[in-house]
Amino acid sequence: MALIQEVDYGTPEAHSAVTVTLTIDGQSVTVAEGTSVLRAATAAGIQIPRLCATDMLASFGSCRLCLVEIEGRAGTPASCTTPAANGMVVHTQTERLIRLRRAVMELYISDHPLDCLTCAANGNCELQTMAGAVGLREVRYGTEGANHLRLPKDTSNPYFQFDPAKCILCSRCVRACQEVQGTFALTIAGRGFGSVVSPGMEEPFLASECVSCGACVQACPTATLIEYSVLALGQPEHSVVTTCAYCGVGCAFKAEMRGQQVVRMVPYKDGKANHGHSCVKGRFAWGYATHPDRVLKPLMRATTADPWKEVSWDEAIARAASEFRRIQAQYGKGAIGGITSSRCTNEEAYLVQKLVRAVFGNNNTDTCARVCHSPTGYALSSTFGTSAGTQDFDSIEQCDVILLVGANPTDAHPVFGSRMKKRIREGAQLIVIDPRRIDLVRSPHVQAAVHLALRPGTNAAVLDAIAHVIVTEELVDEAFVRERCEIDSFARWAAFAAEERNAPEAVEAITGVPADLIRYAARLYATGGNAAIYYGLGVTEHSQGSTAVMALANLAMATGNIGRPGVGVNPLRGQNNVQGSCDMGSFPHEFPGYRHISRTDVREMFEKDWGVALDPEPGLRIPNMIDCALEGSFKGIYIQGEDIAQSDPDGQHIAAGLSAMECVVIQDLFLNETSRYAHIFLPGSTFLEKDGTFTNAERRIQRVRRVMTPRGGYQDWEVTQLLAQAMGYPMRYPHPAEIMDEIARLTPAFTGVSYAKLDSLGSIQWPCNEANPEGTRVMHVPGFVRGKGRFFVTEYIPTDERTGPRFPLLLTTGRILSQYNVGTQTRRTSNVQWHAEDRLEIHPHDAEQRGVREGAWVRLESRSGATTLRAHITERVAAGVVYTTFHHPETMANVVTTDYTDWATDCPEYKVTAVQVSPAAGSAGTLNAGRILEKHIRSQQP
C-alpha cells in the first residue's frame, strides 16, 4: 500500500463545453474554455512551480512563482491567472524564467526557518519542493535582518497549531476559509512587511469564529498550519480511501496511516459528496477509536444488578443464542427482536434484519432511523414512490431558491452547509422555516431572503398556507401537474389548499408568522427559478412529521420543482448511514428496497434465497417493543450500535421497558445508558476496523475500508453472523462484498451494485440497475417512480402536547457542529472544548420574567420529568420557545421529552414539549429521572 498522491491542478476545473487548444513547451493541449494555463500545463504533465495556487481555490496570483512566457505577449504573466486561449504558445522553462523564479524563492527562504530536517512537514512541504524545483542553491540575504522567525505559536486549537514563523503569506488559508468553508474567520492583518495571518480580531484560533473544519490546514503549503497528530507521529506512509462515520453528508477521506496508526484523516478531493472538504468531526474527531473506554472483551452478567464479568466470545455468543431460544420457547416466537444501527454499514444492517426475519422468525426489526427520518420514508414513498432524497448534493449549484425547513446544515451537515452558503453567496435566495434563528439566517456574506420563525409544531399549518398562496394566486405549474401527477389527487389537494382557513392571514395566530412573510416566501418559492427543498429533523420529529413531509412533496409537485437538477425534495439525514439502514430493510414492515413484507412475490424470493419460511405480518417498532416488554410479550433484544435509553424519548419508559426484558444484548464500542439494562455486552468495531459501505443522504453508496485490525477481535457483521450460526442458521459470508452481492441479487434498486463497480466508479447513487448502470443522480426523471406523483391533503392537526399554566413554554431540541448525537464518540475527543455541556437557550423576555441570569443553572421540567442545565439568554429563540441540544447524558434532555409520536411512523415528537423553566441552585440537585428510576428498579431486584 502506498500513499495516495492526488494531483493538484493549481486552479479549479472549468465547466465549459467549448474547448481551446494551445501549445505548451511544444505539446499541443486541449482544455475547456476558462481553464488556466497552469491547469492546462498540469493536465499535460508539465509541472510549473507555484505556491499560492491550489485547485480547491480560485487563482490569486500573489506568489509570482508560476510565471511563463507566451509568444507575442510582453513580460512574464502568472500562469495561474492567465486563461488558456486558442493558438497560444507557452514556454514554462526559459533562462529568464529560471532566474526570476529563483529570485522569488530566495526572498521567501530568507525569511523562513532553515530547520527542514526537523520540521514536521519534511517530505510534504510545497515550499521545500518548490525550492528544489526552481533549483535554489544559495540565499544571499542573511536572516539577521528584520524577520518573522520569532513570532509566537498559536496552540489554542486542540487539533492543529499555527506557527507564523513558517508562514509565506500565500493566503491560501484565508481563501480556503472564505471560499471552501465560508466562515471568513481568517484575515491577513497588518500591511507590507507587518502582514500576518490572523484569526478573527487578532485572537487565538479557539477564541475566533473558526469552526475547526481543517480547510486552512489542508490548504497550507508549509508547516505553518499543521495537525498535532503529524507533529507527534511523523508523516504517513500509506493511505486508504474511506467514508466518514459521522453524518449523512458522507465525506470521503484518505485515512493517512503509519502502520495501523492513523496519522490524520484528509478529505478526499475525488469524494463526490464533499469534493475535498470536511468538518471538525470527520477531520479530527476520530480519537474515540483508540479511547481507553473502549470495551474490547465480551461481558456478561446474570442480572443487571451484578457486576460485569469478562468472558470469551464463544461463551457470550452461546449464552445470547441459548437465552433467545429459551425466551422464544417460553413466550413465543415474537418475544425477541433486533435493532440495526444507522452508524453501522449497509451490510451490517442487512445482516441484523436478516437475523431477525430468517433466524428469529419474526419481523421485530427496527432502527434508530425510527426516531429521525421514518416520516421521510413513509411520506416520500406515498407521494413519489421512493423513500429517498431526489437530488445529489451537486444539484445545489443549479438552484436559485433554497427552501430550508427545520434543518441547521451549518451545524448538523457542515460540509453541505458550506456548499449552501457558497451558492447563496453566488446569488441564490434562501427561505428559512425554523423556530430558531439558525446561523444561515444571517452570517458573514449570507443572509436569508426571509425567515419564517414559526411556533414549534406548526409546520403543516405554515406549509398549507404556502400551498394556499400558490393555488389561489395561480402559481401552479399546470403543465407539469397535468403531465406528471394524479389529477384527482391534485384537484382534491388544490381545493383543500384554497380553503380560506388555510390562508396565511387565517393561520397567523396559530403559527406566529406574519401573513405577508408567508406570502412572500410562497411567491419566491413558486416563481424564483429552480427551487429546491432541504429539510431535517425539525420537520420529521413531530406528531405530524409524515404530514409535513407530504406537504413539502405537494409544494414541489405543484410548482414543477422536481425531476431535474437544481430542484427536488431533500432530507438532510442525521447519521452517516440512516439512508442505508432504511434501504436495507431495517423497518419491521418492509424488506430491503422498501417492499412490504405482505407481498407474496417478494417474500417468496427471499424465502427461496434464505431457505426459510418468512412471517408475512409486520413486526414491532422500537416504541412498541418497549410497550410490549412492559405488557409482557416481548422479552429479549439484540441491539447493534444504538443507545436507545439515551437517544429515544421518554427515558423512564424505555428504562422500565428494558428492565422488564430477560435478555438484553448490546453490541457497541462503549458501555452506555442502554448497557445499564444489558445482560450481555459484545464489543463493537469502529469504521476504521471494518469493510463495508455507507449510503449518504443523496443515495450515494461509498466504501468503508478497514485500516486496522478490529480491536475487539471481530467486525460487527462477523458478530451477527456468529450469533446466527449459534442459533442454528448457516450464515457464512467470507467478506462483506458477498453480502452486497446478495443485496444486489434481491433488491431491484441495487441490481447493478458490486464492490468491483464501487472500486472503479468511486461511488454509486442508487437506483443502479440495467436502466442506470452507473447509478442515478437525480430521481423522478422523466416520470415518478410510482408512475404519477400523488398529492395528499395535509390538514394541520395541533399536537396534543399543549402549553398551559403549568408548562407555559415550548421546548425544541437540536444539535451543534462539534458534537454528534448523544455524543458517545465526540465526547471522547477534544471536541468537548467547543461544547462542554448542553445549554438551554431562552429569550431575554422569558428569562427576565423568571429571574434567570446568563449562565445560571435552571430547572427544566415537563410532565415527563425534569433536569437542570445552564441557561443561555438569546434572541435566537422567540419568546415562549426554549431550545437545547442533547449531546450529554448528564443533561438527560430526553427526560423532558414525551412519548407523543408521528401518526404514521411512531417517530417521536422531539421537537415540541411543553415545559417550565425556573432558577435552580446548581447541578448538584439534579433530578435525573432516568437514574433515579434505575436505582429504584435495582432496589427491587434480588
Add this chain to the structure above:
Amino acid sequence: MIEVTSHQAAYQRKLVHQANQIGKFFAHQPQPEAVANIADHLRKFWDPRMRTQILFHLENGGEGLDELPRHAIEKIASETTQD
C-alpha cells in the same frame, strides 16, 4: 369483558391515541374511503399483537376511540373473523 392489566390498559390508551391520530389524517376523505385507508394502515404497520390489543379494547367498549378508527377496527375484526 376481557381482563386487562394496568400495563395493558396504559398500552391500550396509547394505541387509542395513535389510532385516533391516524384517523385524523384520513378524516377529510369520504367515510368508506377513510375507513378503508385507516384499516389498511393498521394492517400494514401494526404488529398483530397491537391490533389484538386494540380489538380487545374495542370489545371492552372502545373508550376514547374516534368514530373513523372505531369503524376501521370493526372492519379489521370482521375480516379477521371471516378468515
